Each structure stands twice: as C-alpha cells, then as structure tokens.
Amino acid sequence: MSQTSPHRYRQLRNEADRRxxxxxxxxxxxxxxxxxxxxxxxxxxxxxxxxxxxxxxxGVPAHIRAVGCCGHCYAEPVVIIDHPQSGFPPIFxxxxxxxxxxxxxxxxxxxGDPRLEHILGATVANDLIPSVMEFPRFNLEHRLIMERxxxxxxxxxxxxxxxxxxxxxxxxxxxxxEDVIEAVARSxxxxxxxxxxxxxxxxxxxxxxxxxxKYVICNADEGDPGAYMDRTxxxxxxxxxxxxxxxGAHAVGAGRGIIYVRAEYPLAVRILTRAVEQARAxxxxxxxxxxxxxxxDIEVFQGSGAFVCGEETALIQSIEGFRGMPVHRPPYPVxxxxxxxxxxINNVKTLASVPVILQGGVEAFRAVGTExxxxxxxxxxxxxxVHPGLVEVPMGTSLRTLIxxxxxxxxxKKKFKAVQxxxxxxxxxxxxxxxxxxxxxxxxxxxxxxxSGGMVVMDEDACxxxxxxxxxxxxxxxxxxxxxxxxIGTRHLLEIxxxxxxxxxxxxxxxxxxxxxxxxxxxxxxxLGKTAPNPVLTSLRYFQDDYEAHVKEKRCPGKMCRPLIAxxxxxxxxxxxxxxxxxxxxxxxxxxTRDRKRGIDQSKCVKCGECVVACPPEYDxxxxxxxxxxxxxxxRPPAEEKDPKS
Amino acid sequence: MASFDPAEAPDxxxxxxxxxxxxxxxxxxxxxxxxxLIPMLQFVQDSLAYLPxxxxxxxxxxxxxxxxEVYGVATFYNQFRFNPPGRHPxxxxxxxxxxxxxxxxILENFERKLQIKDGQTTADREFSIDRVACVGCCAxxxxxxxxxxxxxxxxxxxxxxIVLRVKIEKEQxxxxxxxxxxxxxxxLPPTSE
Numbered sequence: 001m002s003q004t005s006p007h008r009y010r011q012l013r014n015e016a017d018r019r020x021x022x023x024x025x026x027x028x029x030x031x032x033x034x035x036x037x038x039x040x041x042x043x044x045x046x047x048x049x050x051x052x053x054x055x056x057x058x059g060v061p062a063h064i065r066a067v068g069c070c071g072h073c074y075a076e077p078v079v080i081i082d083h084p085q086s087g088f089p090p091i092f093x094x095x096x097x098x099x100x101x102x103x104x105x106x107x108x109x110x111x112g113d114p115r116l117e118h119i120l121g122a123t124v125a126n127d128l129i130p131s132v133m134e135f136p137r138f139n140l141e142h143r144l145i146m147e148r149x150x151x152x153x154x155x156x157x158x159x160x161x162x163x164x165x166x167x168x169x170x171x172x173x174x175x176x177x178e179d180v181i182e183a184v185a186r187s188x189x190x191x192x193x194x195x196x197x198x199x200x201x202x203x204x205x206x207x208x209x210x211x212x213x214k215y216v217i218c219n220a221d222e223g224d225p226g227a228y229m230d231r232t233x234x235x236x237x238x239x240x241x242x243x244x245x246x247x248g249a250h251a252v253g254a255g256r257g258i259i260y261v262r263a264e265y266p267l268a269v270r271i272l273t274r275a276v277e278q279a280r281a282x283x284x285x286x287x288x289x290x291x292x293x294x295x296x297d298i299e300v301f302q303g304s305g306a307f308v309c310g311e312e313t314a315l316i317q318s319i320e321g322f323r324g325m326p327v328h329r330p331p332y333p334v335x336x337x338x339x340x341x342x343x344x345i346n347n348v349k350t351l352a353s354v355p356v357i358l359q360g361g362v363e364a365f366r367a368v369g370t371e372x373x374x375x376x377x378x379x380x381x382x383x384x385x386v387h388p389g390l391v392e393v394p395m396g397t398s399l400r401t402l403i404x405x406x407x408x409x410x411x412x413k414k415k416f417k418a419v420q421x422x423x424x425x426x427x428x429x430x431x432x433x434x435x436x437x438x439x440x441x442x443x444x445x446x447x448x449x450x451x452s453g454g455m456v457v458m459d460e461d462a463c464x465x466x467x468x469x470x471x472x473x474x475x476x477x478x479x480x481x482x483x484x485x486x487x488i489g490t491r492h493l494l495e496i497x498x499x500x501x502x503x504x505x506x507x508x509x510x511x512x513x514x515x516x517x518x519x520x521x522x523x524x525x526x527x528l529g530k531t532a533p534n535p536v537l538t539s540l541r542y543f544q545d546d547y548e549a550h551v552k553e554k555r556c557p558g559k560m561c562r563p564l565i566a567x568x569x570x571x572x573x574x575x576x577x578x579x580x581x582x583x584x585x586x587x588x589x590x591x592x593t594r595d596r597k598r599g600i601d602q603s604k605c606v607k608c609g610e611c612v613v614a615c616p617p618e619y620d621x622x623x624x625x626x627x628x629x630x631x632x633x634x635x636r637p638p639a640e641e642k643d644p645k646s
Numbered sequence: 647m648a649s650f651d652p653a654e655a656p657d658x659x660x661x662x663x664x665x666x667x668x669x670x671x672x673x674x675x676x677x678x679x680x681x682x683l684i685p686m687l688q689f690v691q692d693s694l695a696y697l698p699x700x701x702x703x704x705x706x707x708x709x710x711x712x713x714x715e716v717y718g719v720a721t722f723y724n725q726f727r728f729n730p731p732g733r734h735p736x737x738x739x740x741x742x743x744x745x746x747x748x749x750x751x752i753l754e755n756f757e758r759k760l761q762i763k764d765g766q767t768t769a770d771r772e773f774s775i776d777r778v779a780c781v782g783c784c785a786x787x788x789x790x791x792x793x794x795x796x797x798x799x800x801x802x803x804x805x806x807x808i809v810l811r812v813k814i815e816k817e818q819x820x821x822x823x824x825x826x827x828x829x830x831x832x833x834l835p836p837t838s839e
Contacts, residue, residue, distance in 0.1 A: 041783035041796045073785035225779035226742030263688065263725050304684055304723030321683035323722040382743040382784035389785060423742070456742050470745045474779065584803045586755055608751045608802040
C-alpha cells in the first residue's frame with residue numbers, strides 16, 4: 001500500500017505538470033480576474049465581459065481565467081495581467097471596472113503600453129517597474145494558509161495539484177496514523193475556530209475513541225457578521241481544505257466526511273460541490289484513496305443560518321435534522337458526536353493548515369509565529385482602515401503593525417479609538433493595547449479573543465455603546481433559547497443598551513450591565529452565552545467615559561446614537577447658493593426661509609446624514625451636535641409660503 | 647429567528663400549487679431519515695421561494711413527523727421564510743462594517759420608500775425587504791442587494807433612484823415583450839362607459 005499511493009500521485013502530478021507547462025508556455029497574454037464573492041460584488045463579472053468584448057473587437061487572443069480572492073478587498077475588482085510579449089512582468093491592477101478593462105485590452109494587450117498610472121505593481125521583483133512586495137500590505141504578511149488563494153483556478157483540481165497539492169496526502173497515506181497525529185501534535189497547531197484547542201490532542205482523542213464508523217466534519221458555519229476568511233478559502237482554494245479532511249480521516253480512522261457550510265455562501269457551496277466531484281473522479285475520495293486501504297467520502301451540507309450552529313454540538317444537532325441547540329459536554333463529539341459516533345470537528349482554517357504542515361515540515365511551521373501559538377492568523381480587517389481586507393500574519397505580530405502598517409491606518413486623518421476583535425464574542429481593545437501581540441493567549445489576557453478573526457477598527461467618531469448594542473442585538477436574536485440566562489439575560493442587556501443609546505439611561509444602569517453580564521456568562525451552557533457579554537464588559541472596562549456621557553449628559557461622544565444628536569446648518573459657512581441639502585433630504589426636513597436661510601426641521605429629520613454628504617466640501621456647512629438641544633433653532637415658515645412653483 | 651403566523655399566510659398561486667404537486671413525487675426520492683429534514687426544506691424552498699403551510703405539511707407527512715415539529719425546526723433557522731419574497735428582493739446588509747457605516751439608515755430608507763417593514767413583501771409582490779448579516783464585502787460598506795445587483799457604498803439618497811430604476815426597467819421590459827409579440831392583445835384603453 002505504501003508503494004501505490006506515491007505512484008498514483010505521481011501520475012496525477014505528471015498530468016497536472018503537463019497542463020501547467022502548456023499554460024506557462026502559451027505566448028498568449030493571460031488575464032487573471034479575482035472572482036470570489038467579494039470580487040463579483042465589486043463588479044468582476046462586468047470586468048470580465050468587458051475584457052472579452054474588447055479583446056474580440058481588437059482581435060487579440062488571450063486567456064481569461066477566473067481565480068479566487070487574494071484578500072485585497074480594497075482593490076477589488078483585482079486583475080493580474082501576464083503579457084509575456086510586452087516584455088513586462090505580470091502586473092497587478094486594482095479597481096479594474098469595465099471601462100478600465102476596455103482601456104487595458106486596447107492599450108496594453110493590443111499596443112503593449114501597460115498604463116503605469118493604473119498599476120499597483122508587478123507581482124514579482126524585476127528591473128522595470130516596482131513590485132507590490134515593496135508595500136507593507138504585501139511584505140508584512142506571511143501567507144501559509146492563503147498562499148495559493150487568488151493564484152489558482154479553484155474549479156480546476158489540476159491547478160492545485162500542479163502547486164504540490166495532495167502531495168502531503170499521498171505521503172501521509174504511506175505513514176501510520178499515529179505518525180501523522182504525532183506530527184500535527186508536534187507542530188503545535190491550535191484550532192483556528194477561535195478556542196485554540198490543540199489539534200493534535202483532538203485528533204489523538206478521536207483516534208482513541210472506539211467504534212468503526214467515525215466522522216470528520218469541517219466546520220464552515222462562519223456566522224460572525226464581519227468575518228469571511230473561511231468563505232474566501234473555500235471559494236479560492238477548496239482542495240486544500242478537502243486534502244486536510246482526508247488526512248484527518250486517515251489519522252482518526254473515519255469513513256465519512258461532512259462539510260457544514262452556510263447556505264448564505266452559494267458560490268462556496270457550488271465550488272465545494274464541484275471540488276468534491278473532481279476529487280472523487282481522480283480517486284482522491286471514495287473507495288481505496290490513491291490505491292491505499294482508506295475509504296472516505298465527503299458530502300456538502302448546507303447550514304441554514306443560525307449563528308449558534310458554529311458550536312460543535314449544535315452543529316451536530318442541525319445535521320441530524322433538529323433545531324441547532326447545544327447539548328451538554330461530555331460526551332465530547334470526539335467520543336460521541338454525530339449519530340452517537342466519534343466525530344472530529346475542525347474549522348476550515350485548521351484543516352487547511354494540515355497539508356501545509358505536513359508538506360513543509362513541522363519545523364518550518366513552528367518557525368512562524370510564537371512558541372505557544374505557532375503559525376499564522378487570518379484577520380478580516382474592516383471598519384475605519386485605509387486598506388480593508390483579509391490579512392494573514394504570523395502569530396505574535398502586534399496590533400499596531402496589523403492596523404497601521406498592513407491595513408494602512410485610520411483614514412481621513414481621524415484618530416484611532418478602538419479595535420474590536422473576535423466578532424460578537426470578542427471584545428474591544430483601546431489604544432493602550434496596540435502593542436499586544438496577536439496570539440490566542442495574549443488576546444485573551446487583554447480581554448478580547450481570537451474568535452472568528454473579525455477585526456473592526458473604530459475611529460474617534462465611533463460610539464462604543466452603539467456598537468455594543470449592535471453585537472448584543474445580534475447575539476440576542478441568535479440565542480437558541482435553551483439557557484434562561486442567555487435567552488432572557490441578553491434581552492435585558494440589550495434593553496439597557498437601547499435605553500442608553502436613546503438617552504433614557506438611568507443611574508445604576510452601568511452597574512446593572514456589569515452584574516448581568518457576569519450572570520449571563522456564568523449561567524450559559526455554550527460559547528454563545530458565555531461570550532455574548534464580552535463586548536459590553538470590555539467596552540465598560542476601557543471606555544467607561546462613553547457610557548457615562550450617555551447616562552449623565554445624554555450625550556453621545558461619537559455622535560452616532562441618533563436620538564442623541566441633531567443636525568443643523570451653520571449659516572456662517574452656508575453660501576446659500578445651492579439647494580443640495582434641500583434636494584437630497586428624503587423626508588423634506590430641510591427648508592429655506594424667505595431670506596434664503598436654510599434650516600432643518602428637527603421634528604421631521606430622521607438624522608440620516610445625507611445632507612452632510614450632499615453639502616459641497618468647500619462650504620461644509622452641515623453640523624452634527626450632541627446632545628440635540630445644542631442645535632440653533634430656525635423657525636420653519638408656514639407651508640403656504642413655499643415657492644408656488646413646486 | 648423567523649416568526650410565523652399561519653393566519654397571515656397568503657393564498658397560493660396556481661403556479662405554486664402545481665410546483666407543490668411536483669414536489670410530492672420529487673420528495674419520494676429523498677429518503678425518510680430525520681437527517682434529511684433540513685436539506686428537504688431547502689429543496690422545497692428552492693422550488694417555491696418560501697415555505698407555505700401546505701409545503702410544511704408535505705414534508706411532515708413524508709418524514710412521518712408532526713407538522714409542528716417541522717415548523718419548530720424551520721422557524722429556528724434564518725434561511726427559511728414563510729412569506730413569498732418579492733420579484734425584486736431587497737437585502738440590506740447589517741454586518742458589523744455596514745452597521746458602523748450606517749446600514750440601518752439605508753434599511754429605514756427602503757422601508758419608508760416602499761412602506762413595508764423588514765421581513766415583509768409589498769402587496770403587489772414586487773419588492774420585499776430583508777436584513778442580512780454580512781454578505782461579505784465589508785470593504786464596500788454599506789451594502790444593499792436588489793435582485794441580483796449589489797450596490798456598494800450606499801447612500802440614503804440612492805434608495806429612491808434604485809427603486810425607480812427597477813420600476814422603469816420593468817415597464818421597459820413589458821413594452822418590449824409587447825413589441826416582440828405583436829399578436830398579444832394590447833390592453834384596451836379604458837372606456838368612458
């Protein structure tokens with residue numbers, strides 16, 4: 001058996017190499033378009049159509065290839081053009097809309113002028129043009145797990161094999177399961193779902209569990225509203241995850257695998273389903289994988305959208321056809337999981353790390369990151385940053401490097417206020433924590449958590465009471481209702497926070513919040529309830545001033561809570577020449593008096609802020625104040641005095 | 647979690663009744679284990695776009711469990727809906743990044759413009775509004791999806807234009823189909839009788 005696996009793999013690899021050579025040797029220009037969900041959202045489909053049309057018109061033959069997402073969300077739609085005949089290296093173009101695509105087709109692909117004013121850089125070092133690797137957004141990242149994302153065609157298994165994919169599997173099949181588990185344990189890999197449990201230990205427990213029919217489940221129920229790295233991985237490189245699952249099946253002795261992926265990710269579901277079919281067709285799934293004795297197959301299960309199903313016991317309930325309510329552990333799923341059988345559940349990123357570890361070697365993996373948290377962490381940096389997107393950095397990188405160097409810092413010269421890490425289960429960290437290294441233990445110590453890897457940066461205009469209310473609103477809706485403290489406690493927490501954001505905060509509310517938060521944590525069974533109060537507790541700890549302003553002064557320092565703010569037009573600055581504010585108001589709250597003064601009718605204003613955007617920047621006359629009574633009052637003329645023409 | 651009141655369920659159209667009939671035979675091929683319940687509900691919703699009471703009963707009968715048990719599971723998950731979506735479903739993203747950038751104001755503007763609340767459908771079944779948690783393009787926040795089109799960097803004032811555009815496109819389409827099929831009777835002008 002140890003003879004056949006490498007041999008079968010060699011055959012696949014030869015075929016993949018042949019296809020890759022053919023592709024590389026083709027003299028035609030190659031256009032790679034990032035077409036994961038984020039790219040499509042930004043208009044990649046129109047870009048692709050524009051390229052096809054313009055190339056046909058110009059009579060230039062070229063390969064157009066849809067690749068996954070490289071994580072540079074700020075630059076979508078991303079296009080990489082490799083035009084060997086032009087003499088230029090492959091070039092990374094950001095924000096290629098249909099118009100730019102037509103321009104590039106004509107000027108670069110036909111006439112050979114790369115239009116340097118539109119490039120981000122070359123993808124490789126060269127003598128002609130600067131490379132993207134000179135930017136911190138690229139060179140401070142360290143891509144282990146996402147290395148191939150955005151480079152390969154996710155719908156072509158040979159593209160993955162040509163990159164060395166499935167080599168780790170072929171190698172593993174020739175080794176004993178204990179050997180594989182030992183290697184994973186030695187690598188120090190910790191569960192990337194957020195809790196950071198040692199993967200090697202989990203695998204050993206699943207291996208030791210009695211029973212012939214075991215399961216491997218890939219947890220891709222990414223429910224945090226603001227994290228999307230699992231989706232990106234599945235859409236950009238599904239085979240790496242599948243390979244990790246097969247290796248896991250070999251290690252623990254499982255026969256069936258399930259990928260539990262959110263139905264809200266239709267593209268990921270489609271790409272995964274296709275990837276599983278391709279793997280099956282090449283003998284990488286099914287009976288006797290690569291000629292070995294391993295029988296293992298995978299099905300894709302679509303999760304129906306319940307945040308709590310990210311919890312492993314709830315996820316199992318959901319697959320069994322019940323409401324996704326967590327159950328008591330023990331028994332842990334490794335002992336008695338799906339249908340009562342031993343079940344290994346790992347997160348997408350954990351499974352995707354396994355082939356990397358086995359292929360590159362344990363030492364190489366341990367060389368990245370910290371002693372206790374080896375490897376890399378993937379964050380989705382969003383909010384007030386210049387370059388939002390997915391970032392993979394070595395564990396131990398400081399928050400400051402991540403936010404200010406890689407993500408480009410806070411835009412519009414605003415000041416950094418807080419960063420929220422870990423989604424609804426995580427917490428806020430203030431400027432004092434910017435030098436905290438990112439790893440499981442340091443973040444937990446500071447009061448946040450690795451969690452899903454969602455990272456929202458907030459500037460001085462953010463109201464932490466309001467954002468905490470947002471997270472509580474989410475967890476309260478998603479609470480499954482099993483534990484009283486979670487079901488009713490989160491509701492009361494939310495009510496108090498709503499009261500604060502509406503300016504109806506009472507004396508003692510902050511103590512009540514603190515007490516109730518502790519109670520909800522103590523009285524809940526699963527991670528959802530245990531972590532739901534985190535945003536409240538950490539914001540109270542680091543930003544109590546914000547809360548006190550809401551309670552005592554009925555003032556929102558970030559000017560976010562709409563009941564606590566008012567808009568008015570600064571007549572000193574208003575040039576009174578345009579009607580932009582009046583024209584844009586969706587509720588006709590802006591009025592003009594007889595002497596051409598502009599005012600805002602506070603009884604009608606819904607505080608959407610549209611007039612702020614509409615007011616020409618050279619006037620910049622619309623002001624936002626909190627509390628609302630600070631806004632000067634201008635009487636609205638009676639309705640009949642309105643311009644008779646309108 | 648989705649809420650459901652059978653009394654508010656709308657009448658089924660003829661087309662939906664026919665789909666329901668077809669589903670009966672399709673379900674026969676899907677097995678009767680309890681673990682099939684959620685895939686089955688997803689399949690039914692894919693065909694009907696929502697889960698009307700007869701569809702729930704159909705699944706319950708097939709799996710030989712009570713309809714209330716099926717309701718219990720279906721209402722637990724956000725994916726399932728119990729009223730028909732509009733022909734142009736509007737989804738407003740209220741993920742973290744969109745919230746910070748004012749997604750709620752966008753939602754309110756759609757609600758005000760269409761005179762329905764989130765989770766509801768307009769009487770003519772043209773539009774429905776739903777809030778969704780993160781569609782995954784946080785860099786474009788705030789985001790709204792109308793039909794198949796995604797609108798990034800939304801502003802409240804764009805709302806009216808989007809709704810108007812959908813309506814104009816619909817009228818245009820109607821005019822074109824009438825031109826392409828001249829045999830179709832054009833609606834008679836209203837007579838004064």
